[in-house]
Amino acid sequence: MKRMKCTVSYDGTSFAGYQVQPGKRTVQRVIEDALTKLHKGAEVKITASGRTDAGVHAKGQVIHFDTPLEIPEDRWTIALNALLPADVAVTRTEWTSDTFHARFDTSGKEYRYFVQRRAQRDPFQRNYASLYPYKLDVSAIRKAIPFLIGEFDFTSFCSAKTEVEDKVRRITSIDVKEDGDLLIFSFKGNGFLYNMVRILTGTLLAVGNGQLPADEIPAILAAKDRTKAGKTAPPQGLYLWKVFYENEGK
């Protein structure tokens, strides 16, 4: 058996999220189905860097699995894409060490969030960006960002349903870029809690809209109270963009 590391891109629109759920079409299920077909019916289980919710996309999700198949490294991409549905594609396949773990070895992640600023909805972006038809001052957003960079307890910025105990995470950078009518947020950090990127985005949009002063952010963090931060931005603007492995296989 050898361990394969696999980078996967998917359009989350028609999936009930990443993780297998009985009776639902999920990303994990369609990838495991493709692998099982490739292994002539022998069940193959995959492990991802983390879950994504229904409607959330991935440009660079990473998974690993073990296989006895002697397919050359670069042929795996072609073999898997031939078996996967059109809304999932493998972008990179590489042999890795037997101890590599797609979830535990993660050193960081990048998420992006796409907001479309226009008065009327755009049929072409309905599943790929979140429409924001209200006033938005990007310079106010830029003022709020530095308050979020660093290591904090992000209890105020995660779903009340978050199950992990330790809610301390380190955000290393937040960038915001304008591209036509799109506003693109990039969040990098050592880890993100449940709904954290969507709540960060919702809070920064509230700042940009003038509902919340930028310098309120430290008080929101200190409150450790989900109700103090902004709304959870909708799933369709969110992309798991890249997963980092600094100490891969060590």
Next chain:
Amino acid sequence: MKRMKCTVSYDGTSFAGYQVQPGKRTVQRVIEDALTKLHKGAEVKITASGRTDAGVHAKGQVIHFDTPLEIPEDRWTIALNALLPADVAVTRTEWTSDTFHARFDTSGKEYRYFVQRRAQRDPFQRNYASLYPYKLDVSAIRKAIPFLIGEFDFTSFCSAKTEVEDKVRRITSIDVKEDGDLLIFSFKGNGFLYNMVRILTGTLLAVGNGQLPADEIPAILAAKDRTKAGKTAPPQGLYLWKVFYENEGK
């Protein structure tokens, strides 16, 4: 009764084309349904600049209809978008003269065709661009373009099923632009025959791939034989981009 001119954008993915067909979800049907709702059940018929096929998109389709409703011009956009499904949106509404006709008054159209050049498919472009994983020399395409500019009988460049008698059309410009891994063709002309843009694209791609010399184009036009031109490129890369009305309402 007053006549309303309406610019419409739609994602063609989930439509069986523009024109009403029994039992099928079409763009015309969903717009007429929305208008009928707005008119409290009174049937409203619309007329478009022309049809689009299943899977083909529109950024700037134009329609007209007559209405007794006294809604201010700019409120029509909001009223209609509230009733239309997410894959269709009105982008502009304006009162026009009673003699304006969305089809007969057209002075020209622009179509765009999006080709994505990469080895493996991209889940995010599967419905919005046509994947081209083969060798493509854009400079050869640029050499072929001048042979297509002007007034010609485009019998070789339309579907054998084309019903119109007169196949003479004038192409005023063809541009090709590279944007990341996308190759974007823009075709402008006084009118386009059935499948004409998709066959022009397929033929230019054959030139770019080296299957067809650029200077063969005049012979293909002269042959008036569909089998001499390239393949019909798939529908999902095609967009009705803009409809021109030089002599609007005259």
